[in-house]
Amino acid sequence: MAQRIDxxxxxVYYGSFxxxxxxxxxxxxxxxxxxxxxxxxxxxxxLRTLNRMHEVIAGGRVEGTVALNGRDLYSKxxxxxxxxRTVGMVFQRPNPFxxxxxxxxxxxxxxxxxxxxxxxxxxxxxRSLKGANLWNEVKDRLDKPGAGLSGGQQQRxxxxxxxxxxxxxxxxxxxxxxxxxxxxxxxxxxxxxIKQQYTIVIVTHNMQQAARVSDRTAFFxxxxxxxxxxxIEMGDTAKIFSNPTEKATEDYISGRFG
Amino acid sequence: MSTVxxxxxxxxxxxVGGGLSGLSRGRSVTNSIMTVVVYAAFLLALVPxxxxxxxxxxxxxxxxxxxxxxxxxQRGITPRRVGGGAYHAIxxxxxxxxxxxxxxxxxxVFTAIYLVEYGRGKLARAVSFMVDILTGIxxxxxxxxxxxxxxxxxxxxRVGFAVSLALVMLMIPVxxxxxxxxxxxxxxxxxxxxxALGVPKWKTxxxxxxxxxxxxxxxxxxxxxxxxxxxxxxxxxxxxxxASINTxxxxxxxAALPTMIKDNFGQALQPATDRLWASALTLILxxxxxxxxxxxxxxxxxxx
Numbered sequence: 243m244a245q246r247i248d249x250x251x252x253x254v255y256y257g258s259f260x261x262x263x264x265x266x267x268x269x270x271x272x273x274x275x276x277x278x279x280x281x282x283x284x285x286x287x288x289l290r291t292l293n294r295m296h297e298v299i300a301g302g303r304v305e306g307t308v309a310l311n312g313r314d315l316y317s318k319x320x321x322x323x324x325x326x327r328t329v330g331m332v333f334q335r336p337n338p339f340x341x342x343x344x345x346x347x348x349x350x351x352x353x354x355x356x357x358x359x360x361x362x363x364x365x366x367x368x369r370s371l372k373g374a375n376l377w378n379e380v381k382d383r384l385d386k387p388g389a390g391l392s393g394g395q396q397q398r399x400x401x402x403x404x405x406x407x408x409x410x411x412x413x414x415x416x417x418x419x420x421x422x423x424x425x426x427x428x429x430x431x432x433x434x435x436i437k438q439q440y441t442i443v444i445v446t447h448n449m450q451q452a453a454r455v456s457d458r459t460a461f462f463x464x465x466x467x468x469x470x471x472x473x474i475e476m477g478d479t480a481k482i483f484s485n486p487t488e489k490a491t492e493d494y495i496s497g498r499f500g
Numbered sequence: 501m502s503t504v505x506x507x508x509x510x511x512x513x514x515x516v517g518g519g520l521s522g523l524s525r526g527r528s529v530t531n532s533i534m535t536v537v538v539y540a541a542f543l544l545a546l547v548p549x550x551x552x553x554x555x556x557x558x559x560x561x562x563x564x565x566x567x568x569x570x571x572x573x574q575r576g577i578t579p580r581r582v583g584g585g586a587y588h589a590i591x592x593x594x595x596x597x598x599x600x601x602x603x604x605x606x607x608x609v610f611t612a613i614y615l616v617e618y619g620r621g622k623l624a625r626a627v628s629f630m631v632d633i634l635t636g637i638x639x640x641x642x643x644x645x646x647x648x649x650x651x652x653x654x655x656x657x658r659v660g661f662a663v664s665l666a667l668v669m670l671m672i673p674v675x676x677x678x679x680x681x682x683x684x685x686x687x688x689x690x691x692x693x694x695x696a697l698g699v700p701k702w703k704t705x706x707x708x709x710x711x712x713x714x715x716x717x718x719x720x721x722x723x724x725x726x727x728x729x730x731x732x733x734x735x736x737x738x739x740x741x742x743a744s745i746n747t748x749x750x751x752x753x754x755a756a757l758p759t760m761i762k763d764n765f766g767q768a769l770q771p772a773t774d775r776l777w778a779s780a781l782t783l784i785l786x787x788x789x790x791x792x793x794x795x796x797x798x799x800x801x802x803x804x
Contacts, residue, residue, distance in 0.1 A: 298695055300620060327698025337689035341711045351697035354707055400693070407697055 244271035245311040245410040257301035263470035276452035279462035284471025293329035294322040330409035336396030338388035345384040351407035374402035394425020414444040560781030574743035579772035588745040589760040600667035608675035616683040635673040640733035642669040660754035666734035678720025682713040715801040722794035732758040757783040
């Protein structure tokens with residue numbers, strides 16, 4: 243189910259502005275990879291290129307290749323919509339669909355992709371909510387609006403919604419930055435559980451979080467404001483946090499940055 | 501801070517973040533004056549509204565109590581005679597407005613969807629500019645335009661459908677603008693969440709964006725409808741009055757409430773004058789009803 247991602251010589255542009263330059267990396271299946279780095283270094287932008295979400299913003303385009311199990315996501319015969327079905331995403335702020343109940347929120351991805359059989363939907367909703375550690379909290383009120391949950395529950399609902407369509411890879415863009423520490427802990431435990439089945443990439447500003455949840459860490463940086471972001475160093479999380487190769491990584495991690 | 505709080509004397513000049521002092525005289529006077537001004541302005545604005553409502557209500561409600569008012573037409577009733585009803589005019593107004601909405605709403609909603617979801621660059625700017633121009637077109641100009649097309653160019657009669665067409669021109673910009681505002685209020689995060697599930701753009705708009713904005717869109721449509729129902733210029737140019745019931749939009753003159761009011765105006769005979777006020781009250785009630793419906797829809801389908 244989980245698949246590997248190989249990025250080669252990737253440049254990301256918004257119009258004529260080069261946001262990310264020359265990134266090559268491999269993301270292993272069934273691992274958690276964390277992207278860290280200062281604001282504006284392009285880690286979120288880079289994350290969005292992994293499921294072609296950056297194209298939603300006008301002028302977004304890339305050079306280079308992103309291969310999912312050897313298939314280039316950017317080759318001409320690939321439909322970006324199909325890419326996003328394979329590579330799911332969880333966003334910074336919880337964004338359940340406000341018109342829908344808890345059940346409908348989780349079922350949305352399947353329904354909008356044409357699944358109509360009630361039994362299949364009910365089974366997928368239960369499995370996804372259990373997978374997102376939310377089932378026990380909401381099983382008695384599946385028909386209540388999803389927006390009525392607490393922030394942490396909403397974010398887990400969004401994770402359930404994302405895994406309901408059974409993606410190969412799950413991208414998470416600062417999934418805990420709008421949550422309190424207890425909800426953050428719940429999400430981190432969840433990440434630890436679901437990494438058995440998915441390839442997970444997480445962007446975070448929280449260094450402790452990166453150290454806690456990830457197996458591998460990539461550090462992004464930019465030379466100056468207005469310059470494109472670059473991948474500085476990538477390696478096993480333990481090594482990046484204890485004995486990084488690059489001086490810039492060490493400075494950033496130890497707080498001596500800037 | 502601790503040294504300041506120990507002094508009981510309120511300081512003459514209140515310092516920022518310093519000691520506490522009572523509300524200064526100058527400020528309490530200004531506050532009273534402004535309160536009076538604000539309330540006076542509000543009451544002043546209320547005077548004409550209350551006046552109109554009272555006048556129309558007190559002079560018009562008598563006839564509305566009679567069920568014949570709602571069930572019969574003015575066929576064969578001279579200004580001198582008491583009796584008859586407004587059924588023909590109510591029917592005409594409702595049918596013309598309904599057909600107008602049927603044509604205008606799809607065009608306007610799709611235009612708004614284009615402007616918010618797809619429109620980039622020159623074409624979108626041009627469309628938006630055209631909608632602005634359409635907003636500013638006086639209703640009589642819209643009516644004359646339809647007259648030039650419908651009557652002069654195609655040689656058709658002045659019928660109810662022509663009135664509806666003129667109303668379409670007036671309703672489209674109102675609904676485009678209100679729908680546009682509602683679609684813009686839908687947070688981008690919802691669109692992204694949908695895209696990230698592998699949902700195509702058109703489906704995202706149809707199943708996520710429109711339902712989220714639906715109550716606002718419906719409210720805008722109902723308010724736009726309420727607005728065009730009272731339009732008189734298109735009726736004067738395109739919709740000659742008839743005292744009889746006519747259910748056809750394409751054959752013969754069709755009555756409407758504004759033209760019924762005008763027909764009874766200047767007759768200097770009590771039965772006609774009574775009918776004038778009663779039809780004015782009927783029109784106001786219809787518009788109020790639509791406004792109320794708009795609010796109810798907004799309340800009950802609002803996104804929680």
